[in-house]
Amino acid sequence: MAKPLINVPAKAKRGEVIEIKTLISHVMETGFRHSNIGEFLPRDIITQLVCHYNGEEIFRADLFPAIAANPFITFHTVATESGMLTFEWTGDNGFSATGQANIAVVD
């Protein structure tokens, strides 16, 4: 599996609203389809993305079968302190992927 893509600004001013972008490669099979020979294709999706900022949860998204393949999720937060943002994707069939990014916050 390809490594998840994460874009967090390397530097930000304290109190600044920053944009965070994530993209993960995944088929997001809906569970509503059949193959071209009629076999049922079981659901295989990512069900959740959670982001922690220095250990504190700042963002959580539940994903459903209507989400397209390769979910691209962006959100915003306030840059409060220097440290690390961690990301965890979980899903069907024990799917799990993680990623992280550092941010330096200056006054």
Add this chain to the structure above:
Amino acid sequence: MLNPTCSVTLVADGDTYTAFPLSNAVLAGLRPLTAQQFGYDKIAGSGVEIAAGRVTGIDPQARTARLGDGRSIPYDRLVIAPGIDVKFDAIKGYGEAAAEVMPHAWTNGAQVALLAKQLEAMPEDGVVVISAPVAPLRCPLGPYERASMMALFLKARKPKAKLIVLDSKDSFILQKQFEAAWAELYPGLIEWIGLSQGGNLTEVDVANKTLITDFESYKADVANVIPPQRAAEITSTAGVADRTGWCPVDPITFESQLVPNIHVIGDAAIAGAMPKAASAASAEGKICAAAIAELLQGKTPQPRELGSSCYSLIAPDFALAIGDKYRPTDGQFMEVEGNATSTPADATAAQHAQEAKSADAWFAATTRETFG
């Protein structure tokens, strides 16, 4: 002429037309730009009146087309084939001035010449970055043919160079064939980065010649930014473009669905499954002309089938081809089942060479038919 009682006026900007099929070969030095250029003399000789200038306004009520110099031409039927505009507002930092540094080379000969000049001047170990836009675009295979032609040039002239294709899509037509050809002819030279690998271009930094995607920055020595596209500006002025930016038409006559008596052909039209390709535009022109001749005689035009064929040059004597037939079905052009053809992924050198010959033959035939 289909209808000798008609009088036909062709409004043409300048005295030369630059054809885009095969123009990527100009970048590799395989063809001079002049081989892409054609005059209107023979069209004039066939009884068509040529009005030099550019249509800047259309009055659908009075049925007149106004030219830039103020002249006004009355019409019973107006056919426009204005092609596309690149969307200068789609990529942050990009615009007309930026295109002089990071050419799109997608709508005029001067841009192609500029890109060729930049390639010639770049350092031996330079980096070329091409950005390919979302569909719909003029010449859907064009960005990949262009990558191939640039790779041919780089391999010969700048052997330490690298070529990156940033793509706003996750796949493209004939991708397997292109990738197989690249692996065979240009191993390690072309890196294709699709949407899900973060290939979507969002911003350019012109001063630093840097292309910025959602996740990375790419510093380029030569940057070829091909922005998203829409039907050319005149279609908005005329009211024939809808909110998609393209022009809905009747597939039998190519008459606009929005403004009567104006027909839109070529890349600007929404032609269903048909690609925005020269072969399709040429076929559309013929169908539209035949339909207008019938309409002016009070007849009802019947649905006509048309075909398209696209060629992508990978190297001299090495091309890929794709073709199909289309028929008006439920108000749209749909593929006619069983007519799709394409160069197979495991094609032989002889097949690739034959496709290259066909490409040349197609170009010669189409331009001869059009310009005499």
